[in-house]
Amino acid sequence: MKEKYLSTGNEACGEGAIRAGCRFYGGYPITPQNELIAYMSRRMDEENRIFIQSESELAAINMVLGASAAGARAMTTSSSPGISLKQEGISYLAGCELPAVIVNVMRGGPGLGNIAPAQGDYFQATKGGGHGDYRMLVLAPASVQEMFDFTYEAFALADRYRNPVMVLTDGMLGQMMEPLEFDKGIKPSGIVDKPWAMTGAKGRKAGSVKSLFLGEGVLERHNKKLQEKYQRMSDKEVKFEAYKTEGAEIILIAYGTVSRITRACVDTLAEEGVKAGLLRPVTLWPFPCAEISRLAKKGTKFLVVEMNAGQMVEDVRLAVQDDKRVSFYGRMGGEIPSEEEIVGEVRKIRKGK
Amino acid sequence: MTKKFTKPRSMKDAATHYCPGCGHGLIHRLICEVIDEMDARENAIAIAPVGCAVLAYDYWDFDTMEAPHGRTPAVATGVKRILPDRLVFTYQGDGDLAAIGTAEIIHAGNRGENISVVFVNNGVYGMTGGQMAPTTLLGQRTATSQFTRRADKEGFPLKILEMMAVLPGVTYLERTSVHSPGDVMNTKKAIKKAFHLQLEKKGFTMVEVISPCPTYWGLTPIEAMERIKKEVVKEYPLGVVKDGG
Numbered sequence: 398m399k400e401k402y403l404s405t406g407n408e409a410c411g412e413g414a415i416r417a418g419c420r421f422y423g424g425y426p427i428t429p430q431n432e433l434i435a436y437m438s439r440r441m442d443e444e445n446r447i448f449i450q451s452e453s454e455l456a457a458i459n460m461v462l463g464a465s466a467a468g469a470r471a472m473t474t475s476s477s478p479g480i481s482l483k484q485e486g487i488s489y490l491a492g493c494e495l496p497a498v499i500v501n502v503m504r505g506g507p508g509l510g511n512i513a514p515a516q517g518d519y520f521q522a523t524k525g526g527g528h529g530d531y532r533m534l535v536l537a538p539a540s541v542q543e544m545f546d547f548t549y550e551a552f553a554l555a556d557r558y559r560n561p562v563m564v565l566t567d568g569m570l571g572q573m574m575e576p577l578e579f580d581k582g583i584k585p586s587g588i589v590d591k592p593w594a595m596t597g598a599k600g601r602k603a604g605s606v607k608s609l610f611l612g613e614g615v616l617e618r619h620n621k622k623l624q625e626k627y628q629r630m631s632d633k634e635v636k637f638e639a640y641k642t643e644g645a646e647i648i649l650i651a652y653g654t655v656s657r658i659t660r661a662c663v664d665t666l667a668e669e670g671v672k673a674g675l676l677r678p679v680t681l682w683p684f685p686c687a688e689i690s691r692l693a694k695k696g697t698k699f700l701v702v703e704m705n706a707g708q709m710v711e712d713v714r715l716a717v718q719d720d721k722r723v724s725f726y727g728r729m730g731g732e733i734p735s736e737e738e739i740v741g742e743v744r745k746i747r748k749g750k
Numbered sequence: 751m752t753k754k755f756t757k758p759r760s761m762k763d764a765a766t767h768y769c770p771g772c773g774h775g776l777i778h779r780l781i782c783e784v785i786d787e788m789d790a791r792e793n794a795i796a797i798a799p800v801g802c803a804v805l806a807y808d809y810w811d812f813d814t815m816e817a818p819h820g821r822t823p824a825v826a827t828g829v830k831r832i833l834p835d836r837l838v839f840t841y842q843g844d845g846d847l848a849a850i851g852t853a854e855i856i857h858a859g860n861r862g863e864n865i866s867v868v869f870v871n872n873g874v875y876g877m878t879g880g881q882m883a884p885t886t887l888l889g890q891r892t893a894t895s896q897f898t899r900r901a902d903k904e905g906f907p908l909k910i911l912e913m914m915a916v917l918p919g920v921t922y923l924e925r926t927s928v929h930s931p932g933d934v935m936n937t938k939k940a941i942k943k944a945f946h947l948q949l950e951k952k953g954f955t956m957v958e959v960i961s962p963c964p965t966y967w968g969l970t971p972i973e974a975m976e977r978i979k980k981e982v983v984k985e986y987p988l989g990v991v992k993d994g995g
Contacts, residue, residue: 449861451857452857455853456853460831462818462828463815463829463832464828464831467829467832468832486818486821489817493816595813595814596795596833597833597836598791598792599793600792603810603812603814605807607807607815
């Protein structure tokens, strides 16, 4: 049996967290994620869980740090400028090895930017927006259904690796409505014991949750342990969707909102007799480098399309190792590339050969 | 022979990194004595600050975690809301609490978070080398007030307890000191009262402890204690500021 709804992406994300057993939510109003914090205000209370509208983004992420250290599944959500403020806490979560889910409903930047959908926070999300050597899993949904599914999954991943996980989405996916369905009475998955949690030292030695290591060589050992974990994440968690990539002469690479438009471009180009494909990274970190390298060996050309000035394209160039075959098309400031613009780019690239 | 004096059970057998004459070691111990007397060691969760007391988990034998600078009350909020029956307290210095963490302390108090705060006020940033804090006295020379703190340039000493007193969510506020044996005992009493009120779910409680920093006051340990008695308590009067328990 399925439960079926017509939902906004923001609310689907909130419900995904509820169904994943999120016990603590801390948030602060910011557009375009306001439907999400309002939804959590109602649903967390209905489920007898903790909802706090904090005094700032800094406080919200640090409440999540505390709730996570106490053993609870915890989440905070925001949009670009607010996510910048949360970087301090994200770095501490990574350093303390605490699980948490952070949702970024991206808007235009830099600075206050605007409130339209954008993808300008790719670098911040995938390259470590906070200080120090750390990584977090970054999931990029492309539909309301995936807003639910990926948020639900993010909690299990966070617990599995004791690491923050980001759901990176944008104002388009957050605010549009689509059908949503999930198993009736779906239960949290990937529940693990948390012997490291701060619960009071009853029947065990006193514990500590910290990221400070002052002894000679101790911090490097801690970092090496973290890097080994990131390697495991990198080996096991890469996810992508391939659409008509086999035998394609040109492969479009896009995630989230843009991947929906590029999919339509692939079909339009097929009608013109152009063999185009779409590779959609589902995890932005770890990035599907191996798949892109494999496709690149066939002499394929690539067009990366983003709602930014060219961020993911750097990772694609690293994977392809032949910059002449990698093109980029992007719109900034909350503008969304149209199907016509993207198809036009493909035509230009083909003429150039 | 009977044993009259011993290390509290809640205190690890470790030498602290604190300077000679520092108040932190003493205040750490008072907290441990209170926790032992309340039989709360297995129920306690402390949130350590960024500052001199950042290594508190090396000295306390109960669950202790760190927080980013000033976010200590936000972290404690997260812990306490998930584990409402535990004894959750923050231990914060005046840089952590009265400067970078001003928003967090005020809003934790205003929400009436059922946590306790031990606020150690020594009027300087100790860990980073004795810089001016919001609590630094007028006329006091520090690493970043080289011509002393002047009201027209650096503003006035910040009285956090008096600010917090107006918040309905705040239950109990007391300022104590550790410059004499009697004041040490008062400090212990105040901490115990705050912890008891928390376990009775009475709301937000906070004890400000005036503490010496001989190193960055440029004084001997004894002179530092005398300075508290002669100068510091004039700016920061001791006593109960609010008692709604």
